[in-house]
Amino acid sequence: MTLERDFHMLGGTGESSYAANSTLQKKIASGAMFLVEEAVELLVSAIPSSKTSLVLADLGCATGANTFVMLSAVMEVISTTCTKLGQPIPEIQLLLNDLPGNDFNALLGPVLSSYKQKINKSMSESGIPFYTAAAPGSFYERLFLKRSVHFIYSSACLHWLSQVPLGLNSTTEGPINKGSFWISKKSPPNVSKMYLEQFQRDFSSFLKFRHEELHSEGHMVLIIPGRLSADPSTEESAVWISWYEEGLQDLVSEGIVKASDVDSFNILYIFHQWRR
Amino acid sequence: MTLERDFHMLGGTGESSYAANSTLQKKIASGAMFLVEEAVELLVSAIPSSKTSLVLADLGCATGANTFVMLSAVMEVISTTCTKLGQPIPEIQLLLNDLPGNDFNALLGPVLSSYKQKINKSMSESGIPFYTAAAPGSFYERLFLKRSVHFIYSSACLHWLSQVPLGLNSTTEGPINKGSFWISKKSPPNVSKMYLEQFQRDFSSFLKFRHEELHSEGHMVLIIPGRLSADPSTEESAVWISWYEEGLQDLVSEGIVKASDVDSFNILYIFHQWRR
Known part of the structure; x- marks a missing residue:
């Protein structure tokens, strides 16, 4: 067995998938969302208003069922904080990480598509443009460019x-x-x-590796059971x-x-x- | 049929997969590699030597069989040009794009892993650190952050x-x-x-969209049959x-x-x- 290749949450969106069986993980993440909100508010207040983009990373995202809980919270805070400070709202690059054996087809296909549809339907969403990319690899190694990520998040991983x-x-x-x-x-x-x-x-x-990747004004929220x-x-x-x-x-x-x-x-x- | 979801090259790495049946596309790309080399040399010569990273994007990468032909050529030129100019060698972020129905599991799993093994074995490779991420979506829409990509490449797409x-x-x-x-x-x-x-x-x-995404010193090579x-x-x-x-x-x-x-x-x- 090769750990990076063979170890992953159960893929797809079916009855026995991780996506359909991660309510506990969602509860854990939701309970800590106030930490995410605090961190993103500090981040947005600290970056220069000329900054047109922010890079977020979710480490250990699996098929993303709970990633978008975090993303919605982050967008809401960015929107509110920028409006309060009179700053233009930045674009977002969302980097989704998991091991190479993860079901990226489910994540980048149906899961992402259904989240985008939900956002388009909901008038309360902030409408911040976001671009998604999936970064395969172990988070015990380097994953991203130096000093490139503004907000690193990992929940129940x-x-x-x-x-x-x-x-x-x-x-x-x-x-x-x-x-x-x-x-x-x-x-x-x-x-x-x-x-x-x-x-x-x-x-x-x-x-060590997150320190290398985190932007100098960056923040990190780690939720560990x-x-x-x-x-x-x-x-x-x-x-x-x-x-x-x-x-x-x-x-x-x-x-x-x-x-x-x-x-x-x-x-x-x-x-x-x-x-x- | 939803085009973005249902239209894709045949996935996997099996006998009838696109990966095993894209020799013509490889030939097309190889024949135009001198254009890639010229563009990357111009790019590296134009960016300040303090720049520690470069972002490359391959649009319409399918399962990546031919992406890595381009990546190897790019790495070679970066290494040679930086050495000639006495500049430090930058890290690379490689963004791989295709429609959401693409087989990203094959791309980010076995294909990427076998390329990395090949690089590690080959002493002639330049050993530039590179980080891969897959960006799903149509290239007839926005895919990346504004002014964030230094080299955009698309072959036979x-x-x-x-x-x-x-x-x-x-x-x-x-x-x-x-x-x-x-x-x-x-x-x-x-x-x-x-x-x-x-x-x-x-x-x-x-x-229009690539113009928004391309860095001010960026280059683009498009190979169209x-x-x-x-x-x-x-x-x-x-x-x-x-x-x-x-x-x-x-x-x-x-x-x-x-x-x-x-x-x-x-x-x-x-x-x-x-x-x-």
């Missing part, structure tokens, strides 16, 4: 790591997280540490993983899946503790 | 019109190009005129169309296709006369 934590499968004793595929109550204590270290490496790369409990193996953050673990163990008992495959399988996913 | 020529099917007497679906020897004389007028409207839009003979209905420019016409007439005789559907069908395609 940065809990995905760039790879299975280093060390989980590379010991001479074989896989160390046997029988689990995340940080479970059965996992040895260093599993949690390996996940954290992988996140630290990945997030450092992310910040977390957990309340101090223990990562509690049901709160891992309940659905324990269901899959049990299911996979059943398949092993029935001889359909090899035990060694399950032993070396780990999900590349982390949930941090956060405090209210 | 501008013979496609934005729609079936106005007037061909809108007369009270019904379709005027019955029994043909292009400018054939059987077509009434005004058919050829309607095709030309549609091209003039489309090409005017194209130039043509014909030598003065008569558009000669075999030279329409031989394959006459085969399809005969085939469709057979399907009508066999009752598989309705004669009225063939009567109102016209291909949205024009071949201009050019002189050596």
Whole structure:
């Protein structure tokens, strides 16, 4: 398996697609939209009024179902702020990023087209001209030109790591997280540490590259799902993983899946503790 | 049928895909590559050496098989010219455009990935960092931000019109190009005129919008297939169309296709006369 090619949300717009099953992600994004509004207001107030265009990027957009929630909010703020400041309204370049295996056909075809139709119908939309482009690649690498992006946004994506934590499968004793595929109550204590270290490496790369790409007056809003409990193996953050673990163990008992495959399988996913 | 959604080259990379059947288009592009080289040399010489990035656009890229012929040539010239002038080598943003129904999954997935692997292997490539993004839409409309593109390229695309020529099917007497679906020897004389007028409207839009998008130091290379003979209905420019016409007439005789559907069908395609 090549991660960049094979790892992606389920494409299309059908019943089992990510587009039709990302209400939770939409709720997360909607709840944090006030941060987007604050950031864009600061951005528009800081750039010279002679600036005729702004570049926005959504990292990990999948098929875009929730991208356009953000875009509508951003357009509204740009329109209001420019009117208040007596500035001309800039054009927008919207850069949509996800891994190369993402369903860009759905994103750039039906999803974008239905959003444009909605905008044209709705009289309350601000009517700011926007041009869309899809940028394939891992956000743990460079994606855009230096200092070219004014607003970077990523929602419910940065809990995905760039790879299975280093060390989980590379010991001479074989896989160390046997029988689990995340940080479970059965996992040895260093599993949690390996996940954290992988996140630290990945997030450092992310910040380094975004720093290179972000315009000097630019802003960034990152929405990362977390957990309340101090223990990562509690049901709160891992309940659905324990269901899959049990299911996979059943398949092993029935001889359909090899035990060694399950032993070396780990999900590349982390949930941090956060405090209210 | 919605043109923007339904009209596209055959996707994927399989046996019958456009990617595997565009050798003629590659030959056309390769033969004109000296024009690209001249334009990019002028561009690089004209921009200030403090400029750290250049934006290139390929309009009508399909699944990209021939885009990367152009990109390699452009990179080579940028590298050579910058070295000659003692300028730092800029980063490149490559914008790939086609209609929303295009197979962007093939373009941004396997095609781009195999080009990147080829570059990494080849020691002769210049190693200029480039970032790719796919911009869906008709090139008879705006696609990019104002004054944002330094080099616009389109090869073997501008013979496609934005729609079936106005007037061909809108007369009270019904379709005027019955029994043909292009400018054939059987077509009434005004058919050829309607095709030309549609091209003039489309090409005017194209130039107007590219003028808005092109950077003040920018260059544009357009490669448009043509014909030598003065008569558009000669075999030279329409031989394959006459085969399809005969085939469709057979399907009508066999009752598989309705004669009225063939009567109102016209291909949205024009071949201009050019002189050596």
